[in-house]
Amino acid sequence: MPYIALKLVEGRSIEKKRELVSSVTKAVCDSLEITPDNVRIELIELKADLFSIGGELVSDRDQVKAK
Amino acid sequence: MPYIALKLVEGRSIEKKRELVSSVTKAVCDSLEITPDNVRIELIELKADLFSIGGELVSDRDQVKAK
Amino acid sequence: MPYIALKLVEGRSIEKKRELVSSVTKAVCDSLEITPDNVRIELIELKADLFSIGGELVSDRDQVKAK
Amino acid sequence: MPYIALKLVEGRSIEKKRELVSSVTKAVCDSLEITPDNVRIELIELKADLFSIGGELVSDRDQVKAK
Amino acid sequence: MPYIALKLVEGRSIEKKRELVSSVTKAVCDSLEITPDNVRIELIELKADLFSIGGELVSDRDQVKAK
Amino acid sequence: MPYIALKLVEGRSIEKKRELVSSVTKAVCDSLEITPDNVRIELIELKADLFSIGGELVSDRDQVKAK
Numbered sequence: 001m002p003y004i005a006l007k008l009v010e011g012r013s014i015e016k017k018r019e020l021v022s023s024v025t026k027a028v029c030d031s032l033e034i035t036p037d038n039v040r041i042e043l044i045e046l047k048a049d050l051f052s053i054g055g056e057l058v059s060d061r062d063q064v065k066a067k
Numbered sequence: 068m069p070y071i072a073l074k075l076v077e078g079r080s081i082e083k084k085r086e087l088v089s090s091v092t093k094a095v096c097d098s099l100e101i102t103p104d105n106v107r108i109e110l111i112e113l114k115a116d117l118f119s120i121g122g123e124l125v126s127d128r129d130q131v132k133a134k
Numbered sequence: 135m136p137y138i139a140l141k142l143v144e145g146r147s148i149e150k151k152r153e154l155v156s157s158v159t160k161a162v163c164d165s166l167e168i169t170p171d172n173v174r175i176e177l178i179e180l181k182a183d184l185f186s187i188g189g190e191l192v193s194d195r196d197q198v199k200a201k
Numbered sequence: 202m203p204y205i206a207l208k209l210v211e212g213r214s215i216e217k218k219r220e221l222v223s224s225v226t227k228a229v230c231d232s233l234e235i236t237p238d239n240v241r242i243e244l245i246e247l248k249a250d251l252f253s254i255g256g257e258l259v260s261d262r263d264q265v266k267a268k
Numbered sequence: 269m270p271y272i273a274l275k276l277v278e279g280r281s282i283e284k285k286r287e288l289v290s291s292v293t294k295a296v297c298d299s300l301e302i303t304p305d306n307v308r309i310e311l312i313e314l315k316a317d318l319f320s321i322g323g324e325l326v327s328d329r330d331q332v333k334a335k
Numbered sequence: 336m337p338y339i340a341l342k343l344v345e346g347r348s349i350e351k352k353r354e355l356v357s358s359v360t361k362a363v364c365d366s367l368e369i370t371p372d373n374v375r376i377e378l379i380e381l382k383a384d385l386f387s388i389g390g391e392l393v394s395d396r397d398q399v400k401a402k
Contacts, residue, residue, distance in 0.1 A: 001381070002343040003271060003308070007109070009336050012367065014250060018258060020366040025256030027362040031355040032347065036255040040271075042208070043251040046336065049081060050110040054103040055092030057085060068180065069142040070338060070375070074243070076135050079166065087165040094161040098154040099146065107338070113135065116215060117244040121237040122226030124219060137204060137241070141377070148317060152325060159323030170322040174204070176275070177318040183349060184378040188371040189360030191353060202277050202314065209270040213300065221299040228295040232288040233280065247269065282384060286392060293390030304389040310342070311385040 002028060003040050009058065010045040017043060069095060070107050076125065077112040084110060136162060137174050143192065144179040151177060203229060204241050210259065211246040218244060270296060271308050277326065278313040285311060337363060338375050344393065345380040352378060 004024065012020070025039045048059035071091065079087070092106045115126035138158065146154075159173045182193035205225065213221075226240045249260035272292065280288075293307045316327035339359065347355070360374045383394035 001308075002341055004342070005340045006363075007336060007338040007340075008367070014258075016366065017250070018261070020363065021253035021258060022256045023362040023366050024359055025253065027358040028341075028355065031351065031358050032343070039253075039255060041253045042247060043253075045251065046109060049084070050112065052088035052092065052108045052110075054106060055089045057081075057088060060085070068375075069140055071141070072139045073162075074135060074137040074139075075166070083165065087162065090161040090165050091158055094157040095140075095154065098150065098157050099142070107336075113243060116218070117246065119222035119226065119240075119242045119244075121240060122223045124215075124222060127219070135241075148325075151317070152328070155320035155325060156323045159320065173320075173322060174202075175320045176314060177320075179318065180377060183352070184380065186356035186360065186376045186378075188374060189357045191349075191356060194353070202275060202319075204275040206273045206275075207270055207296075208272070209300070217299060221296065224295040224299050225292055228291040229274075229288065232284065232291050233276070282392075285384070286395070289387035289392060290390045293387065307387075307389060309387045310381060311387075313385065 001038060002032070002034075003042075004028070005042045005044055007044045007046055009051065010047050068105060069099070069101075070109075071095070072109045072111055074111045074113055076118065077114050135172060136166070136168075137176075138162070139176045139178055141178040141180055143185065144181050202239060203233070203235075204243075205229070206243045206245055208245040208247055210252065211248055213246075269306060270300070270302075271310075272296070273310045273312055275312045275314055277319065278315050336373060337367070337369075338377075339363070340377045340379055342379045342381055344386065345382050 006024070021041045021043070024041060025036050028039050029036050048062060049057055051058050053061070073091070088108045088110070091108060092103050095101070095106050096103050115129060116124055118125050120128070140158070155175045155177070158175060159170050162173050163170050182196060183191055185192050187195070207225070222242045222244070225242060226237050229235070229240050230237050249263060250258055252259050254262070274292070289309045289311070292309060293304050296302070296307050297304050316330060317325055319326050321329070341359070356376045356378070359376060360371050363369070363374050364371050383397060384392055386393050388396070
């Protein structure tokens with residue numbers, strides 16, 4: 001432990017993901033005073049047409065904004 | 068909040084998904100007397116060859132039925 | 135299926151929860167044209183001292199508001 | 202119930218997955234003395250570039266090992 | 269890995285839980301040909317008044333059956 | 336978004352949890368260049384008798400170590 005599931009909307013670069021898992025792991029280790037080898041992070045990328053806010057798919061909201 | 072993860076077998080149309088997230092958001096808002104903007108729904112589509120019922124992959128069950 | 139995990143901040147009455155699971159089940163059935171017996175809903179009540187928004191525990195935010 | 206979400210790194214064959222869901226279902230049924238028809242298993246395959254151990258993406262670790 | 273979240277209705281004895289995690293771990297190891305030390309199982313006990321089937325809380329269904 | 340579910344074994348102080356959610360939120364914001372108000376973290380505390388490693392409940396492993 002700890003096991004971290006991090007949900008974010010799809011689209012970040014692999015470099016951003018590297019930076020994300022590295023800095024979140026460090027933050028967890030510094031706070032809980034543990035070593036990194038037991039810290040696991042699962043990135044769950046949400047697709048805009050499978051995620052809604054306020055009853056509307058994010059993909060539909062994006063299209064409205066794009067017009 | 069609330070945050071809703073809704074797992075369903077893969078295959079519904081985008082129109083069905085729109086209707087689903089809209090009506091579930093409304094049901095949540097009406098019941099809890101909250102506004103929709105904080106209600107998030109994540110649709111998780113399960114692939115038939117990654118989901119089992121009674122120890123058998125749904126993809127295998129479907130093939131048996133199709134024969 | 136479908137399996138629904140609904141996360142909400144702790145504190146609603148049992149009557150509210152009854153209304154919530156009943157109306158969400160109906161919304162899912164009406165949208166997906168399925169029968170209710172396969173619809174499962176898990177209510178996950180989040181404790182204010184185990185949930186944060188913007189880096190602050192909700193329990194701390196509530197105390198600030200209460201002052 | 203029970204509902205089982207089994208997370209594993211991507212890459213197993215369909216035969217392995219069949220064997221996995223069948224034997225885990227049996228293990229659950231034997232232990233809890235229940236029948237299989239209510240046991241649902243969701244296999245969640247983690248992609249090496251979306252999963253980290255010790256702050257490092259598994260995809261990067263694998264590349265280091267491959268050199 | 270693998271990481272297993274096993275959801276079941278509350279009420280089993282500690283002995284049953286021991287047997288469950290031991291036999292499920294063995295089933296996973298035998299199927300995937302891995303060693304047990306990396307297999308983690310989280311038991312998530314669902315409370316009858318926080319879980320619904322067919323739009324009805326299990327706690328309400330149990331009371332109807334008890335009459 | 337993002338929504339983070341952070342699972343850790345039960346037992347940390349409220350101060351540790353404050354530090355944890357604050358530093359993880361900062362790490363996410365710095366990496367993804369987003370503002371904190373949309374970052375939600377759910378702390379899921381695992382009980383030692385509901386979590387197993389290598390087929391053995393952590394509560395049992397702890398007792399063996401304590402002897």
